[in-house]
Amino acid sequence: MSQITRARARFRMPSFMHRLLARHESAILIPLILLVTFFYLRNPAILAPITITSILRTMAFPGLIGMGMVILMITGEIDLSTASVMSLTAVFAASLIRDAGVPVWQASIYALGLSLLIGFINAVLTVRVGVHAVLTTLGVGLAVRGFSYLFANGLPIYPLPEEVGYLGTLRPLGVSVVFVLMIIMMVIVHVILNRTTWGAAIFATGTNKLAAQIVGINTNRVKTLAFMLTSFLAGCSGLLYMSQLPLPSGDPIIGKNLELDIIAGVILGGVSFFGGRGSAIGTLFGVMLMQVIRTGMVVAQFDPYWQIPVLGLFMLAAASVDVIRHRRSER
Amino acid sequence: MTATVNNSPNLVSSPPGTPILEARGISKAFGHVQALKNVDFELYPAEVVALIGDNGAGKSTLVKILSGVYRKDSGQILVEGQPVEFHGPVDAQRLGGISTVYQDLALVNVRDVASNIYLNIEPTRFGIFINFKKLYADAQEILHRLKIDLPSVKVNVGELSGGQRQAVAISRALARGRRIFLLDEPTAALGVEQQDKVNQLILDLKAHGSTVVVISHNLEHVFKVADRLIVFRRGRRVGTRLKSETTKEEIVGLITGAIKGDAVEAAT
Numbered sequence: 001m002s003q004i005t006r007a008r009a010r011f012r013m014p015s016f017m018h019r020l021l022a023r024h025e026s027a028i029l030i031p032l033i034l035l036v037t038f039f040y041l042r043n044p045a046i047l048a049p050i051t052i053t054s055i056l057r058t059m060a061f062p063g064l065i066g067m068g069m070v071i072l073m074i075t076g077e078i079d080l081s082t083a084s085v086m087s088l089t090a091v092f093a094a095s096l097i098r099d100a101g102v103p104v105w106q107a108s109i110y111a112l113g114l115s116l117l118i119g120f121i122n123a124v125l126t127v128r129v130g131v132h133a134v135l136t137t138l139g140v141g142l143a144v145r146g147f148s149y150l151f152a153n154g155l156p157i158y159p160l161p162e163e164v165g166y167l168g169t170l171r172p173l174g175v176s177v178v179f180v181l182m183i184i185m186m187v188i189v190h191v192i193l194n195r196t197t198w199g200a201a202i203f204a205t206g207t208n209k210l211a212a213q214i215v216g217i218n219t220n221r222v223k224t225l226a227f228m229l230t231s232f233l234a235g236c237s238g239l240l241y242m243s244q245l246p247l248p249s250g251d252p253i254i255g256k257n258l259e260l261d262i263i264a265g266v267i268l269g270g271v272s273f274f275g276g277r278g279s280a281i282g283t284l285f286g287v288m289l290m291q292v293i294r295t296g297m298v299v300a301q302f303d304p305y306w307q308i309p310v311l312g313l314f315m316l317a318a319a320s321v322d323v324i325r326h327r328r329s330e331r
Numbered sequence: 332m333t334a335t336v337n338n339s340p341n342l343v344s345s346p347p348g349t350p351i352l353e354a355r356g357i358s359k360a361f362g363h364v365q366a367l368k369n370v371d372f373e374l375y376p377a378e379v380v381a382l383i384g385d386n387g388a389g390k391s392t393l394v395k396i397l398s399g400v401y402r403k404d405s406g407q408i409l410v411e412g413q414p415v416e417f418h419g420p421v422d423a424q425r426l427g428g429i430s431t432v433y434q435d436l437a438l439v440n441v442r443d444v445a446s447n448i449y450l451n452i453e454p455t456r457f458g459i460f461i462n463f464k465k466l467y468a469d470a471q472e473i474l475h476r477l478k479i480d481l482p483s484v485k486v487n488v489g490e491l492s493g494g495q496r497q498a499v500a501i502s503r504a505l506a507r508g509r510r511i512f513l514l515d516e517p518t519a520a521l522g523v524e525q526q527d528k529v530n531q532l533i534l535d536l537k538a539h540g541s542t543v544v545v546i547s548h549n550l551e552h553v554f555k556v557a558d559r560l561i562v563f564r565r566g567r568r569v570g571t572r573l574k575s576e577t578t579k580e581e582i583v584g585l586i587t588g589a590i591k592g593d594a595v596e597a598a599t
């Protein structure tokens with residue numbers, strides 16, 4: 001690691017590739033290419049346009065949320081409630097639209113407000129009360145998922161007016177709206193982290209809270225905003241997920257099992273569980289890797305029951321690398 | 332028992348003029364432990380003061396109160412004669428011009444030297460975008476002013492040696508226009524050569540008109556850099572000596588209690 005940074009300091013204008021590979025987040029490109037090759041050898045269909053489109057479309061949800069999660073995890077916190085927030089925002093908006101006759105755009109704003117509120121609750125419990133973020137957001141996530149089922153009486157809320165499906169059927173540049181949003185967020189988050197004073201504050205908060213506080217950074221506020229951004233992006237994902245369903249409905253099952261894809265993807269993308277490290281581009285690749293594994297295993301005709309354990313193993317491997325790297329940097 | 336305590340010993344062993352920072356009758360308890368008992372303290376422009384004493388003598392507690400980390404139980408802090416209240420480290424920095432360089436240095440290891448020096452006061456464009464060109468130039472200038480030799484301002488702080496990290500921490504304070512530097516065990520974890528560099532840095536700060544407070548166990552080090560020595564023992568200030576008028580033996584005696592402290596300072 002130290003050699004890499006020294007090399008970076010020596011070259012004033014490193015080539016794009018050099019810089020890309022010098023970032024340890026980009027190390028994920030290697031397993032990504034290996035896996036695609038592996039699946040391709042078993043079944044070339046992994047690189048068929050339709051498969052690629054499907055991968056890009058599916059990874060967009062964890063990817064979009066991941067762009068908030070990467071900031072949150074750099075500040076040293078985590079949010080396990082995002083998948084549940086997806087569900088509740090969808091159900092809440094659907095219920096407002098169908099049962100209260102609220103216009104679609106207005107219901108969406110209320111639902112997004114709800115997601116911000118949940119993010120705020122996560123932040124208050126973690127930052128002010130001092131409950132560990134894993135416990136806070138696990139508990140809030142369970143509660144939120146529960147409310148979602150209660151709200152919907154356990155059944156999808158439909159029929160919904162046609163306009164609910166509008167954004168979900170749009171295909172700008174041949175990809176989904178979520179994908180476009182994810183890319184936009186990635187660029188924004190990348191700029192924030194690397195080019196702005198906010199980024200400096202985010203890294204300082206997660207690396208050395210004392211250092212941050214000494215220079216007057218309000219670490220509690222940084223973390224609170226990160227919690228709210230993550231939850232807000234989960235809310236957006238929930239609404240867009242609903243919009244993208246073949247029959248748009250406020251289904252409480254939305255986002256089920258997606259926690260794994262988000263957290264594992266972000267960690268695979270080089271974000272550290274200990275805070276202070278991570279990048280938006282790494283997150284994109286991490287989430288992509290998760291989806292390549294999921295889709296590749298289907299295409300290569302592995303027993304579908306292997307999917308989850310394989311993803312779990314990949315996450316454990318990434319987490320182990322993270323711990324080792326962290327210990328080495330602690331020295 | 333508060334601001335009325337006579338600080339006559341200072342008349343003997345203080346530079347003339349108004350103190351830039353003064354503390355009167357400071358007390359602080361942690362539960363049943365009285366860490367500081369009615370302590371007075373004063374700093375003058377462009378001097379190096381050493382706070383010495385055994386572990387638990389109260390010197391670190393005093394520094395933490397002056398740097399805004401702890402709240403005092405009683406007493407008064409004055410900056411250039413004006414009473415102030417520190418509600419946190421930022422107050423101490425803004426109101427008092429006081430910067431503390433901690434033992435663990437409190438640097439952001441994953442960021443480079445320049446980013447650490449200017450953390451939260453980065454030069455910007457449009458208010459939020461960091462102006463990296465100016466950032467690196469400014470950082471270079473600060474290092475140059477302090478004659479600090481680092482491979483590059485773009486090196487991650489995590490890769491620097493202890494002495495270099497110390498220098499970055501001090502540069503960070505200087506970049507904020509601080510006039511008073513509280514250094515907590517600045518040479519504790521350093522090799523001899525690096526200790527000399529830090530000593531030189533302290534003298535350079537003084538030459539630039541800054542006041543430096545050094546907390547140290549290391550009498551060798553203290554006698555190299557300090558103008559005044561203030562000895563603490565069991566939460567009290569037991570002696571103040573000009574370096575030119577004392578010996579290591581006397582200081583050791585004050586630290587251990589073998590030499591009785593100055594009557595007024597040891598009272599109450």
